[in-house]
Amino acid sequence: MNALPEAAAARRPTVTLVGAGPGDPELLTVKAVKAIRRASVLLVDDLVSEGVLRYARRSARVVRVGKRGGCSSTPQDFIGRLMLNEALKGERVVRLKGGDPFIFGRGGEEQEHLRAAGVEVEVVNGITAGLAATTSLGAPLTHRDHAHGVIFVTGHARSDGAPLDWPQLAATAAQGFTLVIYMGVAQAAQLEAGLLSGLPAGTPLAIVQHASLPGQRQALSTLGQLQATLEREGLGSPAVIIVGDVLRGLAAASAAASPFSAAAA
Structure with a gap:
């Protein structure tokens, strides 16, 4: 033809x-x-x-x-x-x-x-919010010493589909992967409980709302304090939740005030 x-x-x-x-x-x-x-x-x-x-x-x-x-x-x-x-x-x-x-x-x-x-x-293609959010904190998504991969996942499963297997994701992340969770704020309770089945409560976590915009807000915390941090800081959608050891570099920058202290881990 x-x-x-x-x-x-x-x-x-x-x-x-x-x-x-x-x-x-x-x-x-x-x-x-x-x-x-x-x-x-x-x-x-x-x-x-x-x-x-x-x-x-x-x-x-x-x-x-x-x-x-x-x-x-x-x-x-x-x-x-x-x-x-x-x-x-x-x-x-x-x-x-x-x-x-x-x-x-x-x-x-x-x-x-x-x-x-x-x-x-x-x-x-455009820059995805998960990458922009992590970069805005001054952290990478991958790092030779902390994470050799990254997993993008949505916290908002289809209403007619199977629920997300957070324990399985936690087990995978524990092998050296950063988790970047979109649309996860409304499911924070299930997300926190599921990930704690395979990751320590002191695993570094960050929440970034309105990434890259003038009104961007963020909070650094740990996995075991996810829900408490959302409530305390008044953060909501649209937000990205990042979980993983790549965020530990932020702890060094914020010294003793960081929630990523040895005691938290």
């Missing part, structure tokens, strides 16, 4: 899934900015900061399709139909998502839906 001429190929209906990063517009990739500037229709998630939208054309139509746990959300079926309809009308559609589309962003589901209808899908 002969390939279509370039001009014809350019008219194929296409949707671009763009990762807007954790919030700070300066963390956008150059490719993301270019895609946003080209868009005639932008479907925007709640967690995309307003600063990111400054790159959109004035003539672009911005449609808010917020999805956030615990709040009123736009149905996924509606989002899928809207992307498809706009692309088939010839619009340059950008689906703008917080973080990265393929890390708990439902980008895989949307890609399958669009491709099944004959619409091409382009993906522009």
Whole structure:
């Protein structure tokens, strides 16, 4: 089969899934900015900061399709139909998502839906919140002395799916992995109890809310104090919870005031 001429190929209906990063517009990739500037229709998630939208054309139509746990959300079926309809009308559609589309962003589901209808899908990666949150604390996700891998996990399982096996995750993390938990605040009780089955109560832990934004808040604690720390500091969603020995370097920086003291361990 002969390939279509370039001009014809350019008219194929296409949707671009763009990762807007954790919030700070300066963390956008150059490719993301270019895609946003080209868009005639932008479907925007709640967690995309307003600063990111400054790159959109004035003539672009911005449609808010917020999805956030615990709040009123736009149905996924509606989002899928809207992307498809706009692309088939010839619009340059950008689906703008917080973080990265393929890390708990439902980008895989949307890609399958669009491709099944004959619409091409382009993906522009973004910095995921788990990486930005850990970096903002001055800690790495991996370290030769403390963690040779990292596990990204969601605390928000599907309502029709099996519950997360926190004890199994704890056993894996104990082998030298950093845990980065998205959407875990509402499940903090189960999360703490499950992880304590395989990790010491003194395992370093950090909670970062609104990573990379001016209103970012964070708390350093230990696994055995997760719920108590959330309540004491008044932290809530959207937040990332990081668990692992890579955070011990923060203890050295904060000296005796750190919750990661020898007594806590």
